Amino acid sequence: MILRNLKFALNSAWQSFWRNLAVSLAAVLSITLILILAGINLLVGHAFAQVLDGFRTKVSEISINVSDDTPLQTVYDFQAQLAADPRVVTVTFVTKDEALREFKSDPQNAILATQIEGNPLDAKLDVRVKNLNDVAAIDAMGRQWSGVDPTDPTNYQGDFVNRMLDLSEWLAVAGVALLIVLMIVSVVIVMNTIRTAVYHRRKEIEVMKLVGATEWFVRGPFVLEGIMTGLIAAAIALALLAVAYEPAVVQFKSDVGFIPLSYDPAFISSLARDLLIAGALLGAVGSYIGVRRYVRI
Amino acid sequence: MVLTPDFDTRPVISFQHVHKTYPTGTEALRDVNLEVPQGDFLFLVGPSGAGKSTLVRLLIREEKPTRGKIFVDGIELGRMKRRKLPHYRRKVGLVFQDFKLLPNLTVYENVAFAMRVLGEPDHKVKARVAEALDTVSLSGKEQTYPANLSGGEQQRVAIARALVHAPRFIIADEPTGNLDPATAWEIMQLFLRINARGATVVMATHNREIVDLLRRRVIAIDAGQIARDDRSGRYHDDLAKPQVRAQ
Numbered sequence: 001m002i003l004r005n006l007k008f009a010l011n012s013a014w015q016s017f018w019r020n021l022a023v024s025l026a027a028v029l030s031i032t033l034i035l036i037l038a039g040i041n042l043l044v045g046h047a048f049a050q051v052l053d054g055f056r057t058k059v060s061e062i063s064i065n066v067s068d069d070t071p072l073q074t075v076y077d078f079q080a081q082l083a084a085d086p087r088v089v090t091v092t093f094v095t096k097d098e099a100l101r102e103f104k105s106d107p108q109n110a111i112l113a114t115q116i117e118g119n120p121l122d123a124k125l126d127v128r129v130k131n132l133n134d135v136a137a138i139d140a141m142g143r144q145w146s147g148v149d150p151t152d153p154t155n156y157q158g159d160f161v162n163r164m165l166d167l168s169e170w171l172a173v174a175g176v177a178l179l180i181v182l183m184i185v186s187v188v189i190v191m192n193t194i195r196t197a198v199y200h201r202r203k204e205i206e207v208m209k210l211v212g213a214t215e216w217f218v219r220g221p222f223v224l225e226g227i228m229t230g231l232i233a234a235a236i237a238l239a240l241l242a243v244a245y246e247p248a249v250v251q252f253k254s255d256v257g258f259i260p261l262s263y264d265p266a267f268i269s270s271l272a273r274d275l276l277i278a279g280a281l282l283g284a285v286g287s288y289i290g291v292r293r294y295v296r297i
Numbered sequence: 298m299v300l301t302p303d304f305d306t307r308p309v310i311s312f313q314h315v316h317k318t319y320p321t322g323t324e325a326l327r328d329v330n331l332e333v334p335q336g337d338f339l340f341l342v343g344p345s346g347a348g349k350s351t352l353v354r355l356l357i358r359e360e361k362p363t364r365g366k367i368f369v370d371g372i373e374l375g376r377m378k379r380r381k382l383p384h385y386r387r388k389v390g391l392v393f394q395d396f397k398l399l400p401n402l403t404v405y406e407n408v409a410f411a412m413r414v415l416g417e418p419d420h421k422v423k424a425r426v427a428e429a430l431d432t433v434s435l436s437g438k439e440q441t442y443p444a445n446l447s448g449g450e451q452q453r454v455a456i457a458r459a460l461v462h463a464p465r466f467i468i469a470d471e472p473t474g475n476l477d478p479a480t481a482w483e484i485m486q487l488f489l490r491i492n493a494r495g496a497t498v499v500m501a502t503h504n505r506e507i508v509d510l511l512r513r514r515v516i517a518i519d520a521g522q523i524a525r526d527d528r529s530g531r532y533h534d535d536l537a538k539p540q541v542r543a544q
Contacts, residue, residue: 212387213414
C-alpha cells in the first residue's frame with residue numbers, strides 16, 4: 001500500500017511539475033542560482049581553508065636563532081628540552097653551514113648570495129609546533145634561552161598569525177550568514193511554487209478530501225514536487241560549478257599569483273553531496289511549509 | 298408542526314440542540330434536533346439561505362457546530378480528531394450539484410480515484426469500479442472524459458464514485474439542481490435503488506415535483522430552524538404560501 005501511494009505521489013508530482021512548467025522552471029532556475037551562490041561560497045571557503053592550511057604549517061614552524069658563541073652542548077641540551085616538550089612535533093638543528101647552503105639554494109636569493117662574504121647567518125633550531133596557539137609560548141621559551149642570538153632571536157611574527165586566525169573566523173561567520181540568507185530565500189521560493197501548484201490542483205484536492213484521502217496522501221505529491229525541484233536545481237548548479245571550477249582557479253592563479261590557491265578535484269564530490277542534500281532539503285522544507293499552509297483538510 | 302418520527306431502529310444520524318454561527322456572525326442554524334434511522338430516505342427542503350447547506354456541511358464535517366452535538370454512526374463529529382476525518386469521509390458517499398468530477402480523468406479514473414486515494418490494490422479497484430459503473434448504468438463509458446458526457450451522465454459518474462466505497466450514508470446536496478426534469482427523475486430512481494439496498498440517503502433539494510411525488514420524509518428548514526418534519530411529506534406545508542422554485 002505504501003508503494004502504491006508512493007507511485008501515485010510520484011506520478012502526480014511529476015504531472016504537476018510539467019503542468020506548471022513555467023512556474024516550476026522559474027523555481028528551478030532561482031534555486032539553481034541560489035545553489036550556485038552557495039556552491040561558490042563553499043568553494044571559496046574551501047580555497048581559503050587550503051590557503052590557510054598552507055600558512056598554518058608555515059607559521060607553526062619557528063626558527064630559534066643560535067648566537068655564534070653558544071657552546072654546542074648548550075644547543076643540544078636545549079634541543080633535547082624542546083623535543084621532550086609535548087607541544088613540539090620536531091626540533092631540527094641547522095648549523096651555520098647548512099643555513100648558508102639552504103639560503104643559497106633558494107633561487108630567490110640568487111643575487112644576494114653572490115654578494116655574501118663569509119657566513120653572516122646564525123645556526124638555528126627549527127621547531128615545528130603541534131598547535132598554532134602554542135607557537136607564542138615556544139617563541140617565549142626560545143627568547144629566554146641563554147644561547148639565543150639577542151639581535152635576532154626568532155622569526156616569529158605573532159601579529160600575522162593572530163590576524164590570519166581572526167580573518168578566517170570572520171570569513172567563516174560571514175559564509176554561514178550568507179548561507180542562511182540563501183536558504184531562507186530558496187525556502188520562500190519553493191513555498192510560492194507549491195502555492196501555485198496547490199492553486200492549480202485545488203479541485204483535485206477538494207475531491208481527494210471529500211473521498212477520504214488522508215492529509216498526507218494529499219500533501220505528499222507536493223512535498224515530492226518540492227524535493228524534485230530542489231534536486232534538479234542542485235544538479236544544474238553542480239554541473240555548472242564543476243565545469244567552471246578549474247578554469248576559475250587557473251584564472252585566479254594567473255591574476256593573483258601570490259595566493260597559493262590550488263584546484264582540488266576531490267572537493268567536487270563533497271560539493272556534490274552537499275549541494276544535492278541541500279537541494280532536496282530546501283525543496284522538502286519549502287514545500288512542507290507550503291502544504292501545511294495551503295492544504296488543509 | 299414539529300414531529301419526531303417514532304422509528305424502531307437506532308438513529309444513525311442524530312443532531313442534539315445544534316447551533317451554528319459563522320465567524321461573520323451569521324446564525325445559520327438554531328437549536329436543530331434531528332434523528333435519522335438507518336435506511337431512511339430524507340429530503341431537506343427550504344428556501345436558499347435557510348440553513349440546508351450548513352446542515353450538509355456539518356454532516357460531512359466541513360464545519361463544526363458552535364453548540365450542541367452531532368452523532369453519526371456513534372461518532373460525535375464535533376469532537377472527532379482531524380486525522381480521523383478521512384476515515385469518516387470514506388463511510389459517507391457525497392454527491393453535489395456541480396458533480397465535482399476531475400476533467401482530466403476518464404470516467405473510470407474518476408470513479409477509481411476514490412479508491413486510489415486509499416491505496417487500494419488494482420484488482421480490487423477494477424472490480425469495485427466496474428460494479429459501481431454497472432449500478433449507475435454507465436458500463437461501456439469507462440474511457441470517456443466528463444466533458445463528453447451529458448449532465449445526467451456526469452452526475453451518474455459522481456454517484457458511482459460515491460458508491461464505490463459501499464458507504465452506509467449518501468449525502469447529496471442538490472443533486473438534480475443542474476439537470477432537466479427527465480434526467481433528474483432518472484437520477485432520483487438511482488438514489489431510490491441505492492436506498493432500497495440499505496444505504497441512508499440525506500438529500501438537500503429544491504425540486505418540488507420530485508419531493509411531492511415520492512412522499513418520503515421531508516424536513517423543512519426555515520431561518521435556521523426545523524420548521525417541519527413529516528414522515529411522508531410534501532415540498533410545501535399545505536398552510537405555507539407557495540414559493541417560487543429556486544434553481
